[in-house]
Amino acid sequence: MIPAQFDYVRPDSLAQACRELESDEDAKVLAGGQSLLPLLRLRLAYPSKLVDVGRLDGLKGVSDRGDHVFIGAMTTHDEVMRSPVVDAGCPLLALATAQVADPAIRHRGTFGGSLAHADPAGDLPAVVLALEGVFVAASAQGEREIPAAEFFVDYLESSLRQGEILAGVKIPKLGAGWGFHYEKFHTTAQAWAVVGVAAAVRRSNGSIAEARIGLTCMGPTPLRARATEAALQGAELGDQVRQACQEAAAGTSPQADLHAQADYRRHLARVLTHRAVRVAAGSP
Template sequence: MIPASFEYVRPSTVEEAAQILRNAAGDDVKLLAGGQSLLPLLRLRLAYPAALIDLGKIDELRGVRDEPDHVFIAAMTTHDEVVKSAVVQEQCPLVALATAQVADPAVRHRGTFGGSMAHADPAGDLPAVALALDMEFTILSAEGTRTLPASEFFVDYLETALGPGEILLGAKVPKLGAGWGFHYEKFHRTAQAWAIVGVAAAVKRENGTISEGRVALTNMGSTPVRAFSVERRLPGVPVANGNGELREAASTAANDTEPPTDLHARPDYRRHLAVVLTERAVRKAAA
C-alpha cells in the first residue's frame, strides 16, 4: 500500500528538530529513526501523520560514549553498531546479547536503539533489558533535558512517557562492575519473529552464591515486566548444585503478569515459558 501524504522534514541538529516539533504543536508529527516499525505502519495506513521528521542526518544522536559510571548509547545508534561496540560488549554485555537477537541482520543495520525504546513494543527485546539494567533515558524537551528511569519510561502498549515535542536523545546504561553475569533468553518461532516470551537476567555472584539478581520479562504484559518475585528469592541460591532453589525462585516468574493472547500463544503457555526461560536465563547468567 501507499502511505497517506505527509510533510517530510530532515533537520541537521537536535535543536532544529525540537524547534520543528514545537512549531507543530497540535499536529500529529512522527519522528523517523530507523523506520523498521514506523514505515510498515505508514504503508498500512495504521499511522497517518501530518508531518514526518527524519532524524537520520543528526550526527550527535549517534554513537556510544564510555563515561565513568555508565555507558551512554545515543538514540540513533543502529543495532548493528551497538552489537559491534567494544565498549558495550565489555561494560554492558546484556545489551549486546539482546541486541544481537533483534530481528535479522538487515533490520539491525537500519533499526536504531532509541527507535526500539520509543516504539515500546512489549514484544521487543530491548525494553526488558532497559528495565533489568535500570537504564535512565535522556529526553530533550522545550524546557531543556530531563532524565527518566526505565521503570517510568514505558507506560502502556506502544506508549512511553515521551510527551509532545520531546525527543529521546539516548540512554545511560549503568556499569554494574565485577561479579555480574548476564544472559538474554528468547523463545520465538523464527529468527526474524518477535519474542513470544523473552527473559533478561543479570546476576551478581559472591562466595559461590547469588547475592543479587535482576530479571525482566518480554511480552508478558502491555509493558516489559520486572520479575520482583524472582529477584527476592535469588539471594543465597548456590551457583553450583542450586537447581532446586533456582527452580523454586523461577516458578514465580509469571506472578503479577498479564500476558497477551494472540496467534502465537495463549496466556497460560506464556506463563509456562516465563518460568522455564527464567530458570534457564538465570542459570546461564550465574554460570
Template sequence: MIPAQFDYERPASLAEACQALAEDDEAKVLAGGQSLLPLLRLRLAYPTKLVDVGRLDELKGVHDRGDHVFIGAMATHDEVLRAPAVASGCPLVAMATAHVADPAIRHRGTFGGSLAHADPAGDLPAVVLALDGVLVARSAQGEREIPAADFFVDYLESSLAQGEILAGVRIPKPGEGWGFHYEKFHRTAQAWAIVGVAAAVRRSNGAITEARLGLTNMGATPLRAHATEAALRGVELGDAVRQACEQAADGTSPPSDLHAQPDYRRHLARVLTHRAVRTAAGSP
C-alpha cells in the first residue's frame, strides 16, 4: 500500500479527537480502515491527516440499555456478531453483519465506520434505517442525536459535520411479534450487494400489522420501501404480500454498474423484498 503522505494522530480521548478533526477540514477519521484504506491505497483520497479513534474506549462495546441496544461506533463487525445484546435485542443487525465482507475484515471493520462511510451499497445502513436507529454524534459542542432517516444525505455523505464523530447507535428493541430477515444478492461471497433488503415484519393473527423495509444499493443513500410498507399493513400472507412487494422499487433511483443496470436492480428489489418479507414473517 503506497498512499500519499498524511499526518497521523491517535488522540487519547473523544474530546481530543473531535478537536483534531475540527482543526483541519481535510482530516479524516480512521476507524477499522475497511473503506478508508482501499481509498488511500488507490490514491482516490488525499486526506491531510488521519485521526485514529481505534483506541478510544468511549466508542467501544455493545450495551443492552433496556429499551434499546447501544452499539459503540468502534465495535467491530465480529463483536457485533457475537454480542448477546444484538442477538436478543436487534437480531436483524446480526443477520446483516454476517454478510459483511469476510471474517478477516469483520475483525477490523467497525459498525460505526460502516455507517459514517454512508455507502448505500454497504449492508448496515439499510438495516439501521429500517430499524429507525438513532445515531449519536459527539463534537466539541456536545452530543447530537440524529435519526437514521436524517443521517444519510447523499452518496458517501452523512449529516456528520466536520469535527463531529459518530459515537454509537441506538437501536430500539422491537416489541412482540416481530420477525426479521436480511436478503443480500451478490455474485461472490465477498462482493457488495447488488441489491439488499432488510426486513422487519410484525405479525398478528396471520396478518402483517407493520413492516419496515430498508433497501441496500437502490439509490444514492439507503432507502425505505415506503410504498410496500404501507401496502403490507393489514395484509394476510399469500398473494397480497407479493402484490405489495411489487411496489418495492417505487421511488428508488438505483445505480448502473458492471454488475447490474437499473431496471434489473428494480426487478431484484421487488423479488428480494418479497422473499425477505416472507422469511421475516416466518413463511419461507
C-alpha cells in the first residue's frame, strides 16, 4: 500500500528536531525506519510529519561510563552487537541483539528506534527492562531520565512526551558473578518472537542469590517475571529452579493471535524461562 501524505524534515541539530516535534503532536521520529515504515505502508500509522534524525551524529555510539554503558539511540543493532564495550559490560544485550530480525535490518535499524517503538514483541525492550536500564530523553528544556520500569506504558506507547527524543540508554553493569541468556521462540527464522525470555542470574555458594527475568510478548508491554524472580532467591539448581519457573506467567496477559493462543504463550513462558535460567546459572 501507499502511505498517507505527510511532511518531511531532516534537522541538523537535536534542538531543531525537538522543536519540530514540539510544534506538531502528530509528528513522528524517523530513525532507521525498520519499525515505522511498515506501519506507514500498511496505513496503521498516520503521522502528519516525519522528523528524520539521521544527521544527528551525537546520538550515535557506545561508551563505557564506569558503572554503566551508554548507548546512543541512533546506534545500529549491528554496532551494538559487535561492540566490545557492550560485550564486556552488558553481554545479555549483545546476545539478544544478535537475534533481532536479520543482518539487513540489524545494519539499518537502530537501538533507540526499536525501544521507542515500544512493541512488546520486540526483543530489546524486555532485555533493557531486565537490566534495569535508564532512558535519557532530550527536549528543548533539557534532559530527563526515565527508569525502564516507567518507560513502557502500553502497546506501542512509551512515556516520551511531545517534543522529546530518546537520546540514549544507560545500561548498568552487573559485574562479576552474573550469568546471562536470551531464549526466543519464533515460528520461522528471523521472525518476531512468539515468546522471548531475557535472564540474568547471580549465583553464590552454589545457589541462586538473585535473578532478573524479562518477558517478551506476554502482555501489552514487556514484563518482569516477578513471581519467578522471588522464588529463585536461594534456590538450588534442579527441582527448585524448575518449580520457581512454573510461576513465570503469573500476572501476565498474553494475547491470542495467528501465531499462538494465550495459554500456549503462558506454557512457552514457563518452558523458556526454565531454559534461560539454567543457562544463565551455568547449569548443563
